[in-house]
Amino acid sequence: MSPILEIPIEVEKELIVLDFPMPSVEELAEVLDRQVGINRARKMEPETREKLLQAALGLTQDEAEKVYRKAQVTTGRLTEEEVEIVLSEKKQLIRRNRILEYLEQDEGMAAVGGLEELKRWLRQRANAFSQRARDYGLPQPKGMMILGVPGCGKSLIAKTTARLWSLPLIRLDVGRVYDGSTVGRSEANLRNALKSAEAIAPVILFIDELDKAFAGSAGSADSDGGTSSRIFGTFLTWMQEKKSPVFVMATANRVDRLPGEFLRKGRFDELFFVDLPTVEERQQIFEIHLSKRRSDTTRFDTAELARIADGFSGAEIEQAIVAAMYEAFAQDREFNQLDAIAAIKSTTPLSRTMEEQVTALRDWARLRARPAATATAEYQRLEF
Numbered sequence: 181m182s183p184i185l186e187i188p189i190e191v192e193k194e195l196i197v198l199d200f201p202m203p204s205v206e207e208l209a210e211v212l213d214r215q216v217g218i219n220r221a222r223k224m225e226p227e228t229r230e231k232l233l234q235a236a237l238g239l240t241q242d243e244a245e246k247v248y249r250k251a252q253v254t255t256g257r258l259t260e261e262e263v264e265i266v267l268s269e270k271k272q273l274i275r276r277n278r279i280l281e282y283l284e285q286d287e288g289m290a291a292v293g294g295l296e297e298l299k300r301w302l303r304q305r306a307n308a309f310s311q312r313a314r315d316y317g318l319p320q321p322k323g324m325m326i327l328g329v330p331g332c333g334k335s336l337i338a339k340t341t342a343r344l345w346s347l348p349l350i351r352l353d354v355g356r357v358y359d360g361s362t363v364g365r366s367e368a369n370l371r372n373a374l375k376s377a378e379a380i381a382p383v384i385l386f387i388d389e390l391d392k393a394f395a396g397s398a399g400s401a402d403s404d405g406g407t408s409s410r411i412f413g414t415f416l417t418w419m420q421e422k423k424s425p426v427f428v429m430a431t432a433n434r435v436d437r438l439p440g441e442f443l444r445k446g447r448f449d450e451l452f453f454v455d456l457p458t459v460e461e462r463q464q465i466f467e468i469h470l471s472k473r474r475s476d477t478t479r480f481d482t483a484e485l486a487r488i489a490d491g492f493s494g495a496e497i498e499q500a501i502v503a504a505m506y507e508a509f510a511q512d513r514e515f516n517q518l519d520a521i522a523a524i525k526s527t528t529p530l531s532r533t534m535e536e537q538v539t540a541l542r543d544w545a546r547l548r549a550r551p552a553a554t555a556t557a558e559y560q561r562l563e564f
Contacts, residue, residue, distance in 0.1 A: 185197065202237075202238060202239075202240065202379055203239070203240065203241050203244065205233050205234075205237065207241065208233050208236050208237070208239075208241070208244050209229075209233055211236075211241055211244045211245050211248065212229070212232060212233060212236075212244075212248060214245075215245060215248045215249060215252065230310060230311060231263050231346065232248070232263060232266060234309065234310075234382060235263045235266040235267050235270075236248070236266055236269075237380065237381060237382065238270060238379045238380030238381065239269060239270070243269060246269075247265065247266050247268075247269040248266070250265060251265040251266060263346060267348055270348055270380045271348075274348070274350050274376070274380065278356060279352065279353060279356045279357055279369055279370075279372070279373040280350045280351070280352060280353075280373055280376060280377065281350065281351045281353060282348065282349070282350055283339060283342070283349045283350065283351055283386065285339050285340070285342045285343040285349055287336070287339065287340055287343070288340055288343050288344065289302075289303075289340050289343075289344055290468075291336065291340060291468060292333055292336055292337060292340055293333075293457065293461050293462075293464035293465035293467075293468050293494060294457050294458065294460070294461030294464055294465070294552075294553055295333065295337070295454065295461075295552045295553060296553065296554035297550070297551060297552055297553060297554045298326075298337065298452050298454070298552035298553075300554075301450065301452075302337075302341050302344060302345075303344070305321055305345075306344055306345055308320065308321045308345075309321075309345075309347070309382040309425045309427075320425050321427055321449050322419070322422075322427070322428065322446075322447070322448060322449050323385075323419070323427050323428030323429060323430065323447070323448045323449060324427075324428075324429055324430075324448050324449055324450045324451070324452060325390070325430045325431070325432065325442070325443075325448045325450075325451050325452070326338075326429070326430070326431045326432075326452050326453075326454055326552070327431075327432050327433075327435055327451065327452070327453050327454070327541070327545055327549055328431075328433070328452075328453055328454030328455065328541075328552070329433070329454065329455065329456055329493055329530070329531065329538055329541065330433050330493065330495075330530060331493035331494060331495030331496055331530065332454045332455070332456060332457065332493045332494055332495075333454060333494045334431040334454055335388055335431060336494075337429075337454075338384070338386045338388075338429045338431070341384065341429065342384050345384070347382055347383055347384050347427070348380065348383045348384070349383075349384045349386055350377060350380075350383055350384070350385060350386065351385075351386045351387070351388065352373060352377075352385055352386070352387050354387065354393035354394070354411075355393075356369070357369045357370045357373065357411060358407065358411075366407050366410075366411055367407075367410050367411060367414055370411055370414055370415065371414065374415075374418050374426075377426050378422070378424040378426055381424045381425045381426050382425035382426070382427070383425075383426055383427070384426075384427045384429055385426050385427065385428050385429070386429050386430075387428065387429070387430040387431070388430075388431050389431065389432065389433065390430040390431060390432045390438065390442070391432040391433060391434045391435070391437040391438050392434075392437070394408070394411075394412050394415075394438075394439060394442075412439065416441055416442075416447070419447050420446065420447065428448070430442075430448075433541075434537075434541075435541060435544055435545070436540075436544075443548075450550055451548070451549045451550060452549060452550050452551070452552045453545035453549035453550065453551055453552060454552045454553075455542065455545075455551065455552070455553060456491060456492075456493060456531055456538075457492075457493070457494060457553075458553065459486050459487060459490070460486075461553065462485075462486035462489055462492065462497060463482045463483055463485075463486035465494050465497050465498075466480070466482040466485050466486055466489075466497060466501075467482050469497065469498050469501050470482070470501065473501070473505070479516060479517065480516075480517055480520065481517055484517070484521075485517075485520055485521070485524065488521060488524050488525070489524050491529045491531040491532060492524070492527075492529045492531075493529065493530060493531070496527060496529050496530070499527070500520065500523040500524045500527055501520060501523070503523040503526075503527070504519035504520045504522070504523040505519075507519050507522070507523065
């Protein structure tokens with residue numbers, strides 16, 4: 181018995197290797213029932229029980245017992261509110277892996293302006309990893325890819341989805357995977373990271389800027405001896421064959437740099453395109469960012485600001501508000517509508533400086549990806 185497989189050559193043909201898996205839901209249920217019985221807690225609701233068990237997946241029996249005991253001692257009971265305490269133990273597992281990074285989720289879907297079609301799709305799958313969904317006959321969702329113009333909220337959607345689904349969000353840093361010290365080390369790093377993600381599933385695995393992470397895989401034989409190609413192949417095979425509830429959420433800006441293998445059906449459940457916000461969505465974004473910074477926003481005409489900020493992304497709208505605040509702060513006064521208008525007019529949005537690139541991305545996505553905005557989605561349905 182050993183946590184690391186190191187078999188002496190003299191006896192390797194005499195041994196049978198058995199992998200001892202992490203505790204199943206049924207085994208964790210025994211731990212939870214034992215803990216509830218010890219403390220004579222009141223009867224638990226089935227949904228609360230399932231969430232506590234799902235949150236503990238990936239922990240050993242000792243770790244699960246300790247974290248259930250900690251949750252009960254902290255609040256005096258085991259309820260749905262204690263799921264966060266159980267999930268905190270998983271953070272420690274993720275922090276021990278230098279390739280995976282745990283991302284905190286401090287904002288909900290209300291922090292995202294527009295993108296109603298994408299939000300509706302995510303809300304439909306809020307309970308996709310529950311036992312009720314399995315009993316209904318639904319398969320576990322594999323993942324989604326979000327393409328779009330830079331600064332339009334692709335990364336924010338990943339963080340808010342984790343909060344909506346009450347799942348841990350971990351980011352896979354592909355740059356940390358590469359290790360040129362030993363041949364095969366990079367591939368081993370990726371396999372270990374994916375194995376760690378599966379151990380703490382259900383979880384959302386976030387890969388930001390996927391087009392840059394695997395951009396060099398096509399010609400890697402000339403640059404790194406084929407390491408990028410092998411890593412790319414390993415990741416594709418894992419996505420196709422995985423059975424664990426790991427939801428892969430990837431974002432990309434340059435679709436022309438993405439290998440075609442990523443875009444075929446079966447790798448991802450859906451391919452969404454996030455376009456520049458409409459005037460109604462820009463108004464929502466202005467209201468969100470203004471309310472974050474000031475409790476009273478009645479002095480701002482967000483409809484006028486949205487009209488002036490034509491072609492702005494969500495990130496550019498936020499920076500325009502910050503610039504207006506800096507201008508007023510330097511003059512020791514409160515910022516107002518005129519400061520915001522001046523900041524907007526002094527900013528040249530990316531949609532103008534990179535107009536050709538944005539137009540090409542829109543043309544590609546119009547017939548190949550699902551629009552994230554409701555208005556565009558309804559128009560395409562009518563057109564069909």
